[in-house]
Amino acid sequence: MASSVGASIQSSYLSSPFLGESNGIRVSRVSTSRVAVVRRVVECKESRIGKQPITVPSNVTLTMEGQDLKVKGPLGELAITYPREIQLEKEDSGILRVRKAVETRRANQMHGLFRTLTDNMVVGVSKGFEKRLQLIGTGYRATVEGKDIVLNLGFSHPVRMTIPDGLRVKVEENTRIAVSGYDKSAIGQFAATIRKWRPPEPYKGKGVKYADEIVRRKEGKAGKKK
Numbered sequence: 001m002a003s004s005v006g007a008s009i010q011s012s013y014l015s016s017p018f019l020g021e022s023n024g025i026r027v028s029r030v031s032t033s034r035v036a037v038v039r040r041v042v043e044c045k046e047s048r049i050g051k052q053p054i055t056v057p058s059n060v061t062l063t064m065e066g067q068d069l070k071v072k073g074p075l076g077e078l079a080i081t082y083p084r085e086i087q088l089e090k091e092d093s094g095i096l097r098v099r100k101a102v103e104t105r106r107a108n109q110m111h112g113l114f115r116t117l118t119d120n121m122v123v124g125v126s127k128g129f130e131k132r133l134q135l136i137g138t139g140y141r142a143t144v145e146g147k148d149i150v151l152n153l154g155f156s157h158p159v160r161m162t163i164p165d166g167l168r169v170k171v172e173e174n175t176r177i178a179v180s181g182y183d184k185s186a187i188g189q190f191a192a193t194i195r196k197w198r199p200p201e202p203y204k205g206k207g208v209k210y211a212d213e214i215v216r217r218k219e220g221k222a223g224k225k226k
Contacts, residue, residue, distance in 0.1 A: 050111030054096040054119050057126045062096070064088060069118070073125025075182040076166060080121065086114050096122070124182040131191040132211035133177040136200065140208075141174040149177070153198040153208070164190060176211075 056062060063070040067082045082088060085107035089097045098115040100107040123129070135142060135153070143150050149169050151159040163169050167181040167190055179191050191210070200207035202218040209215060 047108060047112040047115070050098055050100075050115045052115065054098070054115070054122060056090075056094050056096055056122055060122055060126050062090065064090070069121075071121045071125050073122075073182070075125050075128050078121045078125060078183060080114075080117060082114055083110055085110050088118075120184045124184055128180055128182050129184045129187050130178055130180040131187050133179070133191060133194060133208055134211050135175040135177070135208055137198075137206035140198075140206075142171045142177055143174070144169055144171055149194075151194070151197060151208075159197055161194065 057073075060071060060073045063072070067084065067086075068079065069082065069088060070077065070079045085101055085104065087099050087101045089099060091097065096118065098111065098118055100111050120129075135151075137154060139152060139154065141152050144163075147163050149161050149163060149171070151161070153159060164186060166183055167179060167186060170178045170180070172178065177194065179187050179194075181187050195208045195210070198207040200209040200213070200215045202216060203220055205215050205217065
């Protein structure tokens with residue numbers, strides 16, 4: 001709000017009981033200066049990940065209803081609900097694009113995230129994902145018994161975990177575990193749960209680690225120097 005306000009105070013004498021009736025304070029004319037408020041429009045930059053197109057294979061079917069999307073492929077079916085800040089567009093060429101419906105900070109944050117989630121769904125139902133783990137330690141081994149995976153990790157009893165629906169677990173050489181499926185988030189969650197039972201320790205490297213994980217090693221306590 002930009003406006004100029006003029007105010008004038010006539011010269012007068014103000015008496016004070018502390019200064020006495022004969023002593024006064026003279027107030028001169030005062031005028032206020034012009035005040036202006038400038039509003040800046042903040043423009044959100046386009047997400048480098050969000051603006052990338054998503055190629056949909058011929059064996060994948062998309063069903064869009066409002067803010068809901070269903071993706072169906074040869075490996076399975078997934079669904080997602082988009083927030084109101086995000087909208088989905090499908091071009092005639094079959095390319096899928098995730099766009100922002102409004103220009104806000106939250107829309108900019110959601111743009112790249114939901115583009116990545118959408119791409120993971122399309123790739124998952126058509127090709128699938130896989131996460132590999134490795135057991136390191138004397139006597140550490142894993143086996144698959146029906147719908148359960150049994151881990152021997154040095155505890156007094158074996159650890160038995162139920163394999164979630166939609167996931168496949170394969171054990172190679174008793175120490176290598178491969179978790180695969182079409183839902184990337186479910187694969188990562190189950191693999192993290194397996195690793196949580198015995199995270200790799202930094203001195204000898206014993207434990208359950210991801211196949212591509214690099215464990216930073218530490219030196220043990222050195223003996224007393226003579």
